[in-house]
Amino acid sequence: MRQIFEDELNELHVRFSEMGMMVNEAIYKSVRAFIDHDKNLAREVIESDKQINKREVDLEQRSFEMIALQQPVTSDLRMIVTVMKASSDLERMGDHAVSIGKSTIRVKGNRRVPAIEKDIADMAEVVKKMGEAILDAYVKEDETRALEIANIDREIDRYSDKIYKACVQETQHDPSTVVGNMDYLLVASYLERIGDYVTNICEWIVYLKTGKIVELNTNLNETL
Amino acid sequence: MRQIFEDELNELHVRFSEMGMMVNEAIYKSVRAFIDHDKNLAREVIESDKQINKREVDLEQRSFEMIALQQPVTSDLRMIVTVMKASSDLERMGDHAVSIGKSTIRVKGNRRVPAIEKDIADMAEVVKKMGEAILDAYVKEDETRALEIANIDREIDRYSDKIYKACVQETQHDPSTVVGNMDYLLVASYLERIGDYVTNICEWIVYLKTGKIVELNTNLNETL
Numbered sequence: 275m276r277q278i279f280e281d282e283l284n285e286l287h288v289r290f291s292e293m294g295m296m297v298n299e300a301i302y303k304s305v306r307a308f309i310d311h312d313k314n315l316a317r318e319v320i321e322s323d324k325q326i327n328k329r330e331v332d333l334e335q336r337s338f339e340m341i342a343l344q345q346p347v348t349s350d351l352r353m354i355v356t357v358m359k360a361s362s363d364l365e366r367m368g369d370h371a372v373s374i375g376k377s378t379i380r381v382k383g384n385r386r387v388p389a390i391e392k393d394i395a396d397m398a399e400v401v402k403k404m405g406e407a408i409l410d411a412y413v414k415e416d417e418t419r420a421l422e423i424a425n426i427d428r429e430i431d432r433y434s435d436k437i438y439k440a441c442v443q444e445t446q447h448d449p450s451t452v453v454g455n456m457d458y459l460l461v462a463s464y465l466e467r468i469g470d471y472v473t474n475i476c477e478w479i480v481y482l483k484t485g486k487i488v489e490l491n492t493n494l495n496e497t498l
Numbered sequence: 499m500r501q502i503f504e505d506e507l508n509e510l511h512v513r514f515s516e517m518g519m520m521v522n523e524a525i526y527k528s529v530r531a532f533i534d535h536d537k538n539l540a541r542e543v544i545e546s547d548k549q550i551n552k553r554e555v556d557l558e559q560r561s562f563e564m565i566a567l568q569q570p571v572t573s574d575l576r577m578i579v580t581v582m583k584a585s586s587d588l589e590r591m592g593d594h595a596v597s598i599g600k601s602t603i604r605v606k607g608n609r610r611v612p613a614i615e616k617d618i619a620d621m622a623e624v625v626k627k628m629g630e631a632i633l634d635a636y637v638k639e640d641e642t643r644a645l646e647i648a649n650i651d652r653e654i655d656r657y658s659d660k661i662y663k664a665c666v667q668e669t670q671h672d673p674s675t676v677v678g679n680m681d682y683l684l685v686a687s688y689l690e691r692i693g694d695y696v697t698n699i700c701e702w703i704v705y706l707k708t709g710k711i712v713e714l715n716t717n718l719n720e721t722l
Contacts, residue, residue, distance in 0.1 A: 331711045338579060345569045355562060355582070362586060369694075442677055449673040453666055456683055463684065470593075487555045 279344050283353060286336055287413070290357050290364075293329045294409040297368045300326065301405060301468060304374035305398035308381075308461055309391055316378035319371055326368040333361040352482055360412075360478045363471040367405070370464040370471075377457045377464075385451045390440050390458045394465070397433035400426060401465050404472045411479055420479035423472065424490040430469035437462040503568050507577060510560055511637070514581050514588075517553045518633040521592045524550065525629060525692060528598035529622035532605075532685055533615055540602035543595055550592040557585040576706055584636075584702045587695040591629070594688040594695075601681045601688075609675050614664050614682045618689070621657035624650060625689050628696045635703055644703035647696065648714040654693040661686040 300319050307315035337358045340346065346354060404426050411419040441455040473491050480488050524543050531539035561582045564570065570578060628650050635643040665679040697715050704712050 327713055331713075334711055338575070341565060341579075342572050342575050348566050351562070351566050355565075358579070358582070359586065362583065438680070442680060445669060445676045446673055449670055449676075452669045452673075452676070456662070456666060456680065459680055459683065460687065463687065487558050489551055489555075 279340070279346065279350070282336070282340055282344075283350065286333070286340070286354065286357055289329065289333060289336070290361060291409055291413060293326065293333065293361060293364050294405070294412070296322070296326050296329065297364045297371070298402065298405040298409070300368050300371035301374075301398070302402055304371040304378070305395065305461075305465075308374055308378045309395050311378065311381060313379050316375035319375040323368050323372045326365060330361050330365040333357055352485065356478045356482045360475045363474045363478075367468045367471045370468050373464045374461050377461050381454065381457055385448070386454060387440070387444050387451060387458070390437060390444065390455070393433060393437050393440065394458060394461055397430060397437070397462065397465050400429050400433065401468050401472075404430075404469060408472050408475050408479075412475070415479065415483055417480045417483040420476040421490070424476040427469045427473050427491050430466055434462050434466045499568075503564070503570070503574070506560070506564055506568075507574065510557070510564070510578065510581055513553065513557060513560070514585060515633055515637060517550065517557065517585060517588050518629070518636070520546070520550050520553065521588045521595070522626065522629040522633070524592050524595035525598075526622070526626055528595040528602070529619065529685075529689075532598055532602045533619050535602065535605060537603050540599040543599040547592050547596045550589060554585050554589040557581055576709065580702045580706045584699045587698045587702075591692050591695045594692050597688045598685050601685050605678065605681055609672070610678060611664070611668050611675060611682070614661060614668065614679070617657060617661050617664065618682060618685055621654060621661070621686065621689050624653050624657065625692050625696075628654075628693060632696050632699050632703075636699070639703065639707055641704045641707040644700040645714070648700040651693045651697050651715050654690055658686050658690045 300322055303315055304319045306312070307319060337354045340354055341351065404423055407419070407423045407426075410416075411423060437458060441459045445452050445455045470491075477488055477490055480486065480490075524546055527539055528543045530536070531543060561578045564578055565575065628647055631643070631647050631650075634640075635647060661682060665683045669676050669679045694715075701712055701714055704710065704714075
């Protein structure tokens, strides 16, 4: 009985990590599509979100059945609850990749601002780094690492601030860039939200190790 | 034993509903603050978010303990899991009210566009209607109503679309309104996200009644 449970728990971890990788890939591709004005890649991201959503439903169901049928001890229950909660965060991150994909499709050959696009690409790099690090911290149940990762969110907030100001300035300077600048602003806000979701997952890793529900970063200083 | 469990479950429902009311109030106040340029009210919304976050932590802990200590039967477990998941959605809705509050504080006497502010106020009315209806549907475990509420999200998407276009047009027409228009755009995007979270809660109510995890609205048509 215990062996079956261990196997199921292991399978749950693997499937959660896989979902994380699917989401990270979607985010990465969505930003690449946006920067490269690659509508086909954007459509691919939107399409792949179905798989991510399916995976979340699968994780929900497995988690629920494990709790209902096996009545796990507290420490195991905590792991299952973590997967249950953190998979929602992953799913929402995927939704934001879709939003970036949709921004890409909407853009209709407007004038581009290379400096802002560079900042968005750099911001996305930081988000990617966070997204990869969090899966590693999850697998290793490393709450110290999780706390470090949550701190990277401040870096993301600084990019938001910079991009917001640049978009305002650029539009004032040349009003014909307004459509593009509004998209830049929205994409930066999606990336910032993704950073918030990663921070949520950091909180779940701390919970997994300590049993304490903490709140990291209160987001009072962010721009978008 | 059963009576204690029933009491705890009832208390959980009450606390969840209260959290929902706190969140709805925060959203309502944040939009009023934004429209009225009332920075004090905006600060009040930001401050009140701490209580909302505390309430979420409280619901998490109660839910977890009920599962761990009482090993509920499947139908009860489903209720507890619903609270666990839906309280995250409520908490995120509160975060977006905070974002609207921060937009209000950021605005520095820029030129206003009454027509767009009217649309934002109307959009917020629809969001408020959704937010109130969902709490009612939750208490009554009314999945038919939940499905109807999820449909209102399309109305919100139409407002997003309208506001996005108006912001672009207004900025092109008068570039000095850019800062205000970007804030309008962001506030509309927060309201749209809030609608998405309500839709998530609709999904949880359907799950509560049917045990099936459904996905309502795929958001492929939304603008922001």
